[in-house]
Amino acid sequence: MLASCKPSHPCRALFPLRSLAHHCPRLTSPSRVHPSSPCPPSMTQTQLRPSSSNSRWKSRQGGDHFVREAKLQGLKSRAAFKLLEMDKTYRIFSRGATVVDLGYAPGSWSQVAKDRVGPYGIVLGIDLIPHQPPPGVSTIQGDFLNPRVQEMAKAFIEEAVWKKSMEKKAIAEEEERRRNEKDDNGRAEAGIEGEEEARSEDVVVQQTSYIEAERAAAREDAEARKMEQEAQTDGEEGNKKRIDEKVISVVLSDMMMNTSGNRFRDQAGSMRLCNAALSFASDTLKPGGHFVCKYYQGPDDRDLLARLKFMFKRVHRVKPESSRGESMEGFFVALDRKKGVTLEQFEGKQRKESGQGGRPGDDPEDWE
Numbered sequence: 001m002l003a004s005c006k007p008s009h010p011c012r013a014l015f016p017l018r019s020l021a022h023h024c025p026r027l028t029s030p031s032r033v034h035p036s037s038p039c040p041p042s043m044t045q046t047q048l049r050p051s052s053s054n055s056r057w058k059s060r061q062g063g064d065h066f067v068r069e070a071k072l073q074g075l076k077s078r079a080a081f082k083l084l085e086m087d088k089t090y091r092i093f094s095r096g097a098t099v100v101d102l103g104y105a106p107g108s109w110s111q112v113a114k115d116r117v118g119p120y121g122i123v124l125g126i127d128l129i130p131h132q133p134p135p136g137v138s139t140i141q142g143d144f145l146n147p148r149v150q151e152m153a154k155a156f157i158e159e160a161v162w163k164k165s166m167e168k169k170a171i172a173e174e175e176e177r178r179r180n181e182k183d184d185n186g187r188a189e190a191g192i193e194g195e196e197e198a199r200s201e202d203v204v205v206q207q208t209s210y211i212e213a214e215r216a217a218a219r220e221d222a223e224a225r226k227m228e229q230e231a232q233t234d235g236e237e238g239n240k241k242r243i244d245e246k247v248i249s250v251v252l253s254d255m256m257m258n259t260s261g262n263r264f265r266d267q268a269g270s271m272r273l274c275n276a277a278l279s280f281a282s283d284t285l286k287p288g289g290h291f292v293c294k295y296y297q298g299p300d301d302r303d304l305l306a307r308l309k310f311m312f313k314r315v316h317r318v319k320p321e322s323s324r325g326e327s328m329e330g331f332f333v334a335l336d337r338k339k340g341v342t343l344e345q346f347e348g349k350q351r352k353e354s355g356q357g358g359r360p361g362d363d364p365e366d367w368e
Contacts, residue, residue, distance in 0.1 A: 066322045070108070076134065079254065080108035081322035082331070083292070087116065090316065090333050092290050098122040098161055098248050100153060100284070102144055102277050103255030105131035113137075113252065120168075122160050126153055144255065145276055154284060161247045173223070180219060246286040253277035253293035256329070263298065263328075270296035274304050274332075279343055282311065287339035297330045308334045310346045 066078040075081075087093055093116035101110045104125030111134040114123045125139040126149065133139040138156065142149035255277065257269040274293050281291045291312065295301055308315045312334035319330055 076106045076108035076111050078108075078322060080112050082320040083109050083112045083252070085320045085322060086292065086318055086331065086333055087112070089318075090290075090335060092250055092292060092333070092335075093117055094249065096120045097250060098157060099124070099250045099252065100157065100248055100280075101125040101137075102251070102253040102280070103127055103273075104133070104137075104139065105129045107131060107134045107137065109252055109254050110134050110137045110139075113250070120164065122157070122164065124153060124156060124160075144280075145273075150280055153280075157248060157284070177220070177223065184215075246284055246289075248281075248284045248286060248289060250290045250292070251277060251281040251285055253291075256294060256296070259296075266328075267296045267298035267300055271300050271304060275307070278304070278307060278311075281337075282343040285337050287337055289337045291332075291334040291337070293332050294329055295332060297328050301330070304332065307343065307346055308332055310349075311341050311343065312337055 066081050070076070070078045070080060083092075093099070093113060095116075095118045097117045098121065099110075099113045099117060101113060101123065104110045105127040107125065110123050110125045114121070114134060114136045117123060119136070123137045125133055125137055126144050127139070127141065128143050130141050131139075138160070140149060140152055140156070142152070144150065253274065255273040257266070257273065259266045274295050277293050278291065281289075285291060291308070295304065305315065305317070313336040314334070316333045316335075317330060318333055323329055323331075
């Protein structure tokens with residue numbers, strides 16, 4: 001029973017970093033309920049009666065091996081097995097990597113990604129649908145096709161990666177300080193033992209111990225000044241450096257539009273989402289990074305394949321075992337982004353080659 005209708009915030013970002021709270025704009029979406037919209041009518045008993053399609057769906061889910069396994073293993077959905085299978089074959093993830101998951105809800109791919117990158121890795125999920133993220137995963141609720149949402153994602157990743165690097169640097173400096181302190185204590189203890197063994201040299205030993213203590217204090221002061229100077233440099237120049245760098249290791253896209261039953265329309269919508277994800281990867285994915293996207297199979301996916309082969313060293317067309325046989329979905333796994341190659345260069349090349357005949361992807365070698 002729907003008792004009331006409250007408009008939800010159309011862009012609710014769950015940031016673990018408080019400093020980025022101001023980056024979240026109030027986005028609007030035609031699929032969201034607006035304050036002026038009337039509340040939906042109350043559900044009657046007739047409306048709650050399960051349809052034949054719901055019955056078929058429940059029957060299929062109940063007999064699905066991967067659905068049962070997902071529940072047993074505590075995974076968000078059966079879709080996790082698709083990514084697990086691809087990662088097993090192509091080694092997509094590495095420890096400490098930075099991952100962006102587009103269309104993350106309900107969170108199964110983000111769940112797998114976080115497990116693979118470990119506690120020092122970063123995983124950001126983006127989806128129009130609000131959903132509780134897996135532990136350790138940050139999320140942005142919004143329409144990824146909206147440029148403002150993409151800018152939010154870039155800003156978050158830049159800040160998160162910078163903070164992670166500063167944390168690692170601080171840990172390394174603390175370990176170095178402790179090693180120096182341990183060495184100083186060891187030398188001081190050696191001086192005390194020498195004093196007990198040779199009391200006649202008591203004055204010399206005391207002077208040596210005093211000198212070592214002064215040296216240790218001088219080293220600590222020098223390290224403190226160095227850290228202060230580096231922090232000031234990071235504050236003045238760090239922002240520009242972070243914006244210029246590509247820091248994302250993996251871009252995942254499990255985005256898919258609601259199917260209409262019209263195959264050509266559905267594939268066109270799928271290609272729009274895939275190309276938007278690839279454009280984002282072109283802007284943010286570092287050299288050697290990987291790109292995985294789900295697509296709706298059809299003739300237009302040859303154009304997407306041509307773009308991928310231009311940007312990446314290896315591209316594979318995949319239909320995982322856990323993907324239902326009757327489904328038209330497929331996956332591209334693009335590995336090792338080429339350094340200095342962008343989609344803009346591909347578009348320029350296409351314009352130059354226009355009129356020469358042939359279509360991107362017509363080469364039989366493009367099909368695996």
